[in-house]
Amino acid sequence: MSLKVIGVGLSPFVRKVRVFLAEKSLPYEHEPLVPMGDNPEYKAKSPLGKIPCLEHDGRPLPDSSVICQYLERIQPEPALYPADDWDFARTLWFEEYADTKMLEAGIPTFQENVLAKRFFQREPDTAKVEKAIDEDLPPFLDYLEGELGDQEYLVAGRFTLADIAVASPFVNFSYGGYRPDASRWPKLAAFLERIHARPSFKKIIEDDAKAMGL
Template sequence: MIVYGSSLSPYVRKTLAFGAEKGLVLENKVSVPGSPDPEFLACSPFRKIPGFRDGDFQISDSSAIITYLEALHPEPNLIPPDPKNRARAVWFEEFADTIVVAAAGPLFFNRIVGPRFMGATCDEAVAAKAENETIPPLLDYLEGLIPTSGFLLEDRLTLADIAVASPFANLGHLNFDLSRWPRAKAYAAAILARPSFAALVAKEARLLGG
């Protein structure tokens, strides 16, 4: 099974970590910037990452890939079978994918991706707005709901934790100050310290010169 895309993307990182927590070996292929891999384009004609291939099956989008992996390898279950907690897991994934990433994306792009990989000038006004206005309310939300168990659902690791923790790696690469949110900071650090994430995050830090 092949996952296409750099793990600097929270979506790619989430997919690779999910597979690792399943005990799966997922090959990760990263295209050279500006030269998309034809195999990736076959999986993802609209260039949405990650792309995915398993034999003759190919698809894109992290949620679609994770749904496939969960159905193909149901144990250990990472999407709770309980109807309410399954719905909550889907909500937390949506929260991470469409709300947190949307808020943090402009900061990560302007401070890291644009200047380092695309020769773009940082739009500091956009970055500062994300840092000071858009992201903090989301961290306030998380700070108020993280259980003492350190897991969002069922006192165990689920897709909810994998999805929510993934964007925190990007905040870490940005040296984002999380001191106002100690519970969220400790929660994310613990999830990102798991072997499924740790090697990915370390590799990304080396790529960024950290």
């Protein structure tokens, strides 16, 4: 079986798939494509033009959520979705939560503090970063703090895709210099530290930081 992940490693969606593959011990090739400009060749594989796209034996499959569900079916062990129906649904919910509005709330930290200078040749818009940190992100962090309670993981008492999906955008926020304040969100801060320390996350975080000179 040959697997290839297309998409630059800095994308939280690409990271989600790469961590998922690492947790499954599935080897893959990585093509760090940046989704910029018109790219008809890539759009033939990923019609929305978004990354990631998985190639399985040369067949393209876009979208990180679709890819993870597919990988679970072709490599069921270790299971990264719970068997229980309710826990399964909760896992999908946390993925949706993280992939959409939570990412949107925090991404200015990364866009302004990392991408602006390096890729867009402009100074960071500090007002956008401050708004993200002071206004937009806290409600998301409050919610996650409450959902975690005294649990080690978000769902089913064990590591699942919910943990991968929620922890992935926080890698971007941390590249942008932001980490949740452990005195205000102690459970979330400890959770993120734990999840990011897993070998599947750690290697990717270090490699991508090195590649960016962070």
